[in-house]
Amino acid sequence: MPRFSVIVPAYQVQAYLPACLESVLSQSYDDLELIVVDDRSPDACGEIADEFAARDARVRTVRTARQEAPGPAREEGRGGAREEGPGAAGEEGPGPARNAGIAEAMGDYLVFLDGDDTLTPHALRSIADRLKETGEPDVLVHGHALVPWTGEIVRDPFAGVLSEQGPAPFRLEDRPGMLRVRASAWNKVCRREFVGDGGFAFPPGRHTDLGWSYPLLMAAESIATLERVCVHHRQRSVPATAGRADFDVFDQYDRVFGYVDARPELAQWRPVLFRRMVDDLWAVFSGRGRLPRDTRAEFLRRARDHYRAHRTPGHPAPVSSRLRHTTIRRNLYRTHRALELGRLLGRRIARPTVRLATALRAAALRLHYRVQLRLPIRADRALFAAYGDRGHGCNPGALEEAFRTLAPHIRTAWVAAPEHHHTIPTATRRITPDTAAYWTALARSKYLVHNTDFDRRLVKRPGQVLVQTHHGTPLKHMGLDLRERPAASHELDFDALLRGVDQWDYVLSPNRHATLTWQRVHPGRYTVLPYGQPRNDVFQRATSEDVRRLRESLGVPEGTVAILYAPTHRDYRRTQHLRLDLERLLRRLGPGFVVLARAHHRHGGPLVPVPTPRVIDVSDHPSVESLCLASDALVTDYSSLMFDYAGLDRPIVIHADDREAFEAARGTYFDLRSFAPGAIARSEDELIDIFASGHWRGSRSTQLRSAFRERFCPYDDGRAAERVVRHVVLGEPQSPPAIPPAERHPVPSAAAAAGRAPLTSVPRSAAETTRAETTAAETL
Template identity: 60%
Template sequence: MPRFSVIVPAYQVQAYLHECLESVLSQSYDDLELIAVDDGSPDACGAVIDEFAARDPRVRAVHLPENTGLGRARNTGMERATGDYLVFLDGDDTLTPDALLAIADRLKETGDPDVLVYDYARTYWSGEAVRNRAAAELTERGPAPFRLADRPGLLNLLMVAWNKAYRREFVEHAGFSFPPGYYEDTPWTYPVLMAAESVATLDRVCVHYRQRRDGGILRTTSERHFDVFDQYDRVFAYLDEHPGLAHWRPVLFRRMVDHLVTVYARRDRLPRGTRAAFLRRARAHYRRHRAPGASVPARARVHHTLVRFGLHRTYRVLRLASALHRRAAGAAGGLLRALRSAALLLHYRVQRLLPLRADRAVFTARADGGHGGGPGALEAAFRAVAPHIRTAWVTRPEHPGHPHAVPPGPRTAAYWTALARSTYLVSDTGFDPRLVKRKGQVLVRTQPGTPLGHTGLDLLGRPAAARDTDFARLLEDVDRWDYVVSANLHSTLTWERAYPGRYTTLEYGQPRTDPLHTATAADVAGAREALGIPEGAVAILYAPVHRDHHRAQRTRRPLLDLERVVRRLGPRFVVLARTRHPLGAPLANASGRVVDVTGHPSVASLCLASDVLVTDCSPLVFDYAGLDRPIVLCADAREAYEAARGAYVDLRAFPPGAVVDGEDELIDVFATGHWRGAHSARRRAAFRARFCPYDDGRVAERVVRRVVFGETCLPPVVPLHERRPAPSAAAAFEGPPPLATVPQQSGGPSAVTDRV
């Protein structure tokens, strides 16, 4: 019998569930069982739970056939619990480090009370953690345990189930369970506290209560918020069944009125047109449950008057007056902005009054992406699958030559016309912050590959990587997204956490990898010829990741001595160096076999032209793996990168091929042929299965069919074993290619063989 049964219900929290479950299993106090209940969640919650259950015997996975609601999911967990104490945790929240140890110690100190109440902190996307404002009620001073009558101030705490530990025998003997519907914690928490013979407190934050930007139940507009009335009926019915608790009626009545006013006043809870009906129900509940002689605090009299008499129109007048004041202030600010932007912004506003053009799509890409990447692949798919839609590019000055380009920058009328009138907006970067997304416009975001280093909100607390990122503006941009294209489950979970919003995730694959699967041997030959790669040569694409901690260094030398590498490997090898900064004339011209492709506009062409990728921790490794060509991981400098930016995936623990440390081992890997050996191929196959499940050359087509035509029966994904990506020019070579010199380093090839 474990000390704790931690019950975690999960429904549509796939982006946060890993962190939640990990916070439980990583506790320093490990005498626990974790009961994770998949409440019929349509996302990957069930798979995440099964993953944890497979790796840790303390995890018990429960899958419900359909969604039953938070309360009933918790009941299911309680039915399977065997621990001394029940601890509830929502799937998007986390336990703080050593929380269970502190709870266990306090339970022991206070003689195993029926209920232990501990504290929580609200955590926001900015990383800020704000402790509960009523934390003073949790003081450990004075006798313990006690009854609620000795510390009635505990009723001022947020009435939730997850800030308490409950003795299981007490809960089962009293027959407590959660009811269905919203606000299910209300008829659980009040009766539990009133019925407990012994209560104790722990003055410590044990739970981080995530304040999601959207997606939480209490931030969902729904008529189900009317459930609050049924929940308070259950509370007062419990009082009627237990006459000895009648003295609590005035307190609970005041709490009920405060709660009803909160639900009524929040703009994001009740649907439009239902507030008057809600207030009528509130008035009926006020009269039904009012305790005779109950005093009303002076500060709450306005609220009580509002509910008692159902003054819906009065409330609307007060809110309208406040809204008019805000609009007047906003109009003044808008006038100042209009004076700055003058004619072009006026033009944009006029264009926004005109109908949207359903046959227009506008594209933009990152400064270093030219007209390619995800937006480029989607434009090609638009022109192939939906030819009735005319496409245009918002170009940058360095990439002006696209045949369908809109003149660059916000200083032209064509630019603002395209943003105002196009139905489809596609980008892998932010549009102009002054863009006003119109009703009917569809914004598709193609993220820049599979995430390896931390991104979005996960960069909070990492100033070297975040630099001058405006996180508030970033979230404003996220709020405009309708669709986010995701390459795989790992990407989906990361994007939804790092860029939280109401968009729909299209886990269809990476559109920019389509050319790698549709290209032919002739395309590969053409790409190699354009780069001047000799026939029969092995082309190594060297693409180290940009390091934020090297930003101030501005070095022109790559991490490897590329001239030494090609000199030791011999004349059959050529290096295509794609570094952050140009290599410089002296190095680039030293032998003619190190080609500087840093400024090349098409990464896809470089991948097609090469035969093997050498990188450290560049996200390009995920795209290249789809080509099923060898990859060598040069991991000697990864620690500094991960310290500055952090990493979601430890490539060294789950490599896509051979792993080396430094130049000498890299040369050995190529000299011995291990770079394309069977062991490296097996690693690459496992890596492809995990990170390239949908990249079969038709990703962009699926996205366009879903976004433009609303199709849900999309072309099936070609299985990995049936895919035929563009062939490598070196694929026909048998065995290690002949070398001018075969270097032997200290320790011999066996040192490398052990690693690869």
């Protein structure tokens, strides 16, 4: 008897079915059977299922009676309408096919997937572990993510309900918020005996999940949750078949309320289910393209009847949804239609009005800038910015602090979007981009400091000093070297790039390699200041108390080794998915390790969809330097952060599992294998071996890091910002000489300060130890 019976109904999903089945069969937990229910699909789904069954004994194919009404379907889920691809199967929906799979299942637990869904790696192992931890509950509700046709992964907005808080397992009355989770079969794992004893079955229809999920949760004696994303549910933009299939939602809620009415002990759930019903009816009614136009009035009439039939007196509608409740309760179809037409007309009027107002504002700002350009430059003003309009930080942030300390007669201002203003020190003026204050500061400040570029409409005036700090040592190809790499340049305007370079007066450089590279890829008449990276000064000034305080603020448990995982941007990939299974990494390394996950600033969101106490997403943290100080080791690939981190003299591990693809798309200035800052892992398993064996901070890694630091951190002695300000502002070209790396004493990591030996909690056989030593010898 297998632990899991994974049931996959297949109907018109031939393009997606192989990936779905592979995601199941490739799970690290293999105690399963895979039941593919060919719903007599007119495409090749049946043949694909047979091919998988022929090559893997865990796969069985079941066939149902022929569908009579094929075509794409839409199914209504909690919180709004959602589009389902053809995998939802004809007018009967996937319900009968799932029932056929349940009848054949022999596993302890039932897992449901649509034919175009996929299980995430190690999902079944995580589910199995959670089931064991919670004492074999009747139902386990796990996390999921939606995958639109655009490919990005969208986390369920109600994911927080699944957090593992309080006792587990529990009953529904202990956590009624569970009814807010999407009413779907594919986000629940059900004990087979519980399903059989309760006589649960999927009703026919497009909204079959409603008639399954709610009774299941109300009847369960024990429920558990798993916040981890276990399923990626594909959403394909498929036009709805004109018809009345969505009227099925009324029948499904009649079944749900009929189930409740037959069991007086469940009466407490009527008000909650009623609100869920209203939300779902409104989503169908208001969803664009969900209903043929000539059926909308009838749908609202039936919705009114259901409202009256299932409403529980004494439970008023929530304030946030009273409008929809009123519209349905009073059948205000004409009123709703009039409001829709009014909104449409308002949008049509508003668009040209907004465009006109925008054009007038832009013209006014251009005129304002031209006036400011004719006024005197203010010698006591300096304007700073980093990464476009992000908050205070990086090299400009360190220089802004040095300006206030060493040149207090200079008044500093920082350009940032309003959502980043909280990162700017109170002594520094906050300026919002593309405002009158912004153009005034840009026109009249003597000092302009940035790590990328200011607005390309900038007119550099005689007497202004523009300092280009950059943001790291170049490993990836930059500037003019991107002309032959279209995947990385993204139609970069090289003429505009060179016009910007012509405005630079000073360029900061952390080492000789960076100086030679910048002068070649950014040719100009600027002066190079080989003074180091100002943002790294804090590494020499910080104390062990600072490290302790930072770790506490980030939630790093005391006594653990914190790994900072900071991958770079992949130009050859449209989506920047996580390249490591961090949960598996931590599971193998044991409770003595945590991960601080940091996305690249171009990632546009968190690196980890669902953070956990041991995987802490720090993508939004304003200071990467603080994250470096809080960590005990760095894991990266081709990020320039490795050069900064080397100045801390802490272990660095390179995870380069796609070196050939990255080299082809972006290119690097030298091969990390020949001059590595530490151990190099070519796969996830090698990375685990490096940490489990202790090679990550062994003697060979220390030797490599020392040579790397000598070459790339010659000036990072804690006084880089001071040297820049003395040269540029105070006119003292004879800067203080740099302290040699061997004589520096950066603050030690928490693990090093505690004198802990390398941690390993993974039982290792002799063969594994030999393999780890061989890997270390090859990669080091």
